[in-house]
Amino acid sequence: MRAAVYHAPGDIRVEEVPKPELESPTDAIVRVTHTAVCGSDLWFYRGQSDRESPSRVGHEPMGVVEAVGDAVRSVEPGDRVFAPFVVSCGQCEFCRKGLHTSCVDGDSWSGENGGAQGEYVRAPHADGTLVRMPDRYADDEDVLRSILPLTDVMGTGHHAAVSAGVEAGSTCVVVGDGAVGLCGVAAARRLGAERIVAAGHHEDRLEMAEAMGATDTVSARGEDAIEEIRDLTNGGANHVLECVGAASSMETAVEVARPGGTVGYVGVPHGLDGGLDLYDFFGKNVSLAGGVAPVRAYADDLLADVLQGTLDPSPVFTKTVDLDGVPEGYAAMDEREAVKVLVEVDA
Known part of the structure; x- marks a missing residue:
């Protein structure tokens, strides 16, 4: 064969x-x-x-x-x-x-x-x-x-949404505009999220995210993205889907999580050789859940x-x-x- x-x-x-x-x-x-x-x-x-x-x-x-x-x-x-x-x-x-x-x-x-x-x-x-x-x-x-x-990818995006605790009426943020992130948007919509902010760097993919259920999209990078997401969500979201696995995406995820919120992570970890800084998770009482779907x-x-x-x-x-x-x-x-x-x- x-x-x-x-x-x-x-x-x-x-x-x-x-x-x-x-x-x-x-x-x-x-x-x-x-x-x-x-x-x-x-x-x-x-x-x-x-x-x-x-x-x-x-x-x-x-x-x-x-x-x-x-x-x-x-x-x-x-x-x-x-x-x-x-x-x-x-x-x-x-x-x-x-x-x-x-x-x-x-x-x-x-x-x-x-x-x-x-x-x-x-x-x-x-x-x-x-x-x-x-x-x-x-x-x-x-x-x-x-x-x-x-x-x-659909099961993985769904795992991110479930791990983040998305439910009917939720406001959530999806970090990443790859296939898993797009499926995370679809999963959040399936679970009844009312507000879904998709964050990525490719306008064509963010247009796909809107078609799959995102109510808002953010294409900015770094601190500009964090500030824009916080403005859209009145200070952050209780449910954040991390769908990339890079150190920068995890940092964005915790920064846009509201105190007491949850980050559901499914991105295969890369670029975390220096370890994950848990201080922001600790200081904001943000939970981290997820893993391989x-x-x-x-x-x-x-x-x-x-x-x-x-x-x-x-x-x-x-x-x-x-x-x-x-x-x-x-x-x-x-x-x-x-x-x-x-x-x-x-x-």
Whole structure:
């Protein structure tokens, strides 16, 4: 089969690799039809995080079940499914708590599991990981495009909103205008927020944020952004979604939080080598909650909203490529020519 393989910073190649096979009674093999390039993929692409070379990449698979092990009960060959960005058993202490990303037997999609930016993946713990879609939507490309972000960015943006305590009538601030930040806006609207301020640096993305539910946008930087957000929110917001992971974005988040408020953070931490200054959190009694998003815990509820037409995160896909175009997709996201890249796989 063909799959995208990381060789070095800036060097992604689509190559022939071994097709994964069933290894356990709880496994399923999924023929990937749709996947994506994630903002978190850019950290190793830019050489800002370590990664084994060569290694298969991708963690947002959607496709059709091709084969299942004898113990699999929730899906069968021919079912259309999608999967969160990590594998989880669904039965351990942490999965039962809704913390699937801490599964005691969790796994990734790379390596011998196939790499989700490829033609096939092996899904260990298929019953705990795969989310089956109703048959009537199996060939509806518009619906599939709306569901694909549930593998990662929509669930992650939702985790930021939940962690920040957003509820009906809330005023909240979303820091970051990437795919996760835009999904955070959609999540805050879904939870009933009355005022949603989206802060970022790209006017086209902030226009997307407005279309996805933001009531106000801020494109200024540094102290100017903080001052503008405080003016818009009468001194700050009780609920702040930090969707970048950089030191500067975390500093902005705490600065625009009202005393006693909560910052829900989901950005993969980078640039925090010197540590996070907790004084402002301490002095303002601001809570910090969040972390890596347990997407599987939210998948069923979010899927229901997509299928009934009340949630559509598909606008985050601003570029579409085929499997051979994955390297081009990485370059486009690296150069900020695309918010998020959809990969249509022709297996």
